[in-house]
Amino acid sequence: MPSGKIRWYDANKGYGFIENEEGKDVFLPAMALPAGVTTLRKGTKVEYSVIDGRKGPQAMGLEVIASAPSLVKATRPKPDDMAAIVEDLIKLLDTAGNGLRRHHYPSAADSRKLATLLRAVADNFDVQE
Structure with a gap:
């Protein structure tokens, strides 16, 4: 399962991006978030599955590994x-x-x-x- 860090996520827009281990961006739609999670802080470590979306790689089945410190x-x-x-x-x-x-x-x-x-x-x- 690929891993990375949240580059940014906007709950109002319903999407964001993950920076994967290779430094490339992966699109993160709100529907990929785990149940009960509505927002993610920049730098939060995550694991996810990847599918090919219309505009490139897209994360699905996201799991939060470690929250970024406040x-x-x-x-x-x-x-x-x-x-x-x-x-x-x-x-x-x-x-x-x-x-x-x-x-x-x-x-x-x-x-x-x-x-x-x-x-x-x-x-x-x-x-x-």
């Missing part, structure tokens, strides 16, 4: 560091909340800073397995 998960802060970040963010939000109770939004610069921090913290919590 870059976000590997680079997120340690829990102790994250606790300090969350506590500082709570202080900033409390200050913004007090201003809002007095019918005043934070300044534009403070609002941008707060929004950036909220997005960064949210990204560290929202790690897909």
Whole structure:
């Protein structure tokens, strides 16, 4: 059974490509995915059968061998560091909340800073397995 790595896969389009061991691309339609799998990360190791499609080799009967590691998960802060970040963010939000109770939004610069921090913290919590 040939093996390779996912070059890219777009669940919305319903297809992607596998880079086989020789470095050539193999078309990967959504119907070739195993039951319960709806998306694949770039770099995921797979085994598959090959058939001749209309435009060249096409994968069928795909099996996931090893998922690609999550870059976000590997680079997120340690829990102790994250606790300090969350506590500082709570202080900033409390200050913004007090201003809002007095019918005043934070300044534009403070609002941008707060929004950036909220997005960064949210990204560290929202790690897909």
